[in-house]
Amino acid sequence: MDTGITGRTAAEIAGSLRTLVERGALRPGDALPSVRALAETLGVNRNTAVAAYRQLTQAGVVVTRGRGGTRVAESAPVAQEGFAADSVLRDVGTGNPDPDLIPRLTGVLDRVAGRPVLYGEPVIDPALESWAREWMSGALAPDDMRLTITSGAADAVERLLAQALNRDDAVALEDPCFLPSIHTVRLAGYRPVAVPVDAEGMTVDGLRSALEQGVRAVILTPRAQNPTGASLSAGRAAALRDVLGDHPFVLIIEDDHFSALARTELHSVIGPQHRRWAVIRSVSKFLGPDMCLAVTASDPDTADALATRLTPGTTWVSHLLQRLTHALMTDEQVLAGIEGARTHYADRNTAFADRLAARGLPAEVRDGLNLWVPLGAPAAEVSAGLMRRGWLARTGDEFVLDGEASTHLRLTVHQLDDADADQLADDLAAAVTTAGSRAQR
Structure with a gap:
């Protein structure tokens, strides 16, 4: 396969392939030579070819699919913290703090501007x-x-x-x-x-x-x-x-x-x-x-x-x-507000965990803005079920490194009032039940 890839070192080979992708000579989804074929074509050690592909895989330029070989990676959005863009669903996966608990800057800016x-x-x-x-x-x-x-x-x-x-x-x-x-x-x-x-x-x-x-x-x-x-x-x-x-x-x-x-x-x-x-x-x-x-x-x-x-x-x-x-x-009022925020996040997470436990979904309350909820079912399926019910959650798949399908959701629930929290807990329990039933078929 004549792809135009050149180089004698792993860095040179990776750089050559990256250039071909950037110039459009290789396009997303295109198959690349096997490690053995690339090494033979370039006259380099097999380990050099392995290292070049590893560099490109880590950089997201190529993907390796086992027997499916190595291909130029498709462009895909990178998961980010914060609100999901262009969604009409109620977003409970943001990881954001409560804006009402963030100190206001009014009156402070004039005092600190100085020279x-x-x-x-x-x-x-x-x-x-x-x-x-x-x-x-x-x-x-x-x-x-x-x-x-x-x-x-x-x-x-x-x-x-x-x-x-x-x-x-x-x-x-x-x-x-x-x-x-x-x-x-x-x-x-x-x-x-x-x-x-x-x-x-x-x-x-x-x-x-x-x-x-x-x-x-x-x-x-x-x-x-x-x-x-x-x-x-x-x-x-x-x-x-x-x-x-x-x-x-x-x-x-x-x-x-x-x-x-x-x-x-x-x-x-x-x-x-x-x-x-x-x-x-x-x-x-x-x-x-x-x-x-x-x-x-x-x-x-x-x-x-x-x-x-x-x-x-x-x-x-x-x-x-x-x-x-x-x-x-160093402002006493701000520090008191931070103390109140600490209590708020802990109390709202605990209250929601209690709701889940009452519905047969135990979740351990730890520390932080979010709850890490074990599902006993594929998170992607549960998330899809929540979307059909009007909720946008963040699956554990976005956070894992080992590539295995996650069975957790990360939920940000501290801004929900009691009625919305009850509804989310009901919908989550229903989505888990549906996903579990599908897995047993």
Whole structure:
């Protein structure tokens, strides 16, 4: 098969094939040579061809279908957090905070604007840095802790991986996993290694297996894991620290995204002797997604590498946004509102879980904005049943890495009133019954 693919190394072959796809010489659905045929045609080792296809698969350029061979990937929308576009259905899969519980900025902006900030000034606003150091010390307080400000947690994760990894390096991810972490790893060409998550967070055996596969970074959520809501127990965190103790230079990234709203105690997997680490806390869940700011505490070497990617005047985080964050997070009324939001999310999730239990669908209430609901039936079928009843839910299939069909839904129910919550619970129970009956035929 003469496809025009050239190259001697995996990177050259992958680049050649990507160029052919971009120029339209290869189109979505087109079959590609087998690994053996490609290696023979180019005169390279079979492993080189395997590596080239693996790079392209991770980047979403090609798909491998076993005996069906390797083909150019069809363009498909990437799952994102937030409201689904162009839907008339009641959306209960958004993962959004309640807008009524997000602090209003009226009256604060005039107070924080101050004088303009110019090129060459400190990247971190001094007042925010002082507050953030105390805030992050509650997560981790080694003497050499350094702070970095980024445009949200996803931005921090992307920058942390970029300064530590090369393309095709392996990264351990929770499975099921937070959507932005999945996209960041795959689009950058890193190799995701799935680590199962249970009720106590990332599993010990799963992490041990990932380290044996040579992962160079581990991304985990210590509490309110999205989508499952799991939080690390003290025992699980200690066991994970023991496993990581033999790998002090593997980059550990802890994303404590739900920090100010979390009901569970924080237990870190970062040991005192670990050399490469970062703890991220964003403000989007309690100050709103538009407050795109995160604080990262890290070791000095990691902080220095991040600093080179945050040059003043190009990619720094707006000082106006920094001052606004500081003003809100030191305002007693705002802090009281955050405390109220914590109670609201927990109470509404608990109330809905009670509704499901009364209908024979037990769901464990953990932490976070959402409920992770086990169905005992294929999530895709249950979701389709809910759509016919006017609801749009998010299936677990969007969060899994292992490719197996999910039997969970992630539901965002905290904005439903009692009548709507009752209706959703009834409709969900009916959809599960219908899907289960089909599976038994």
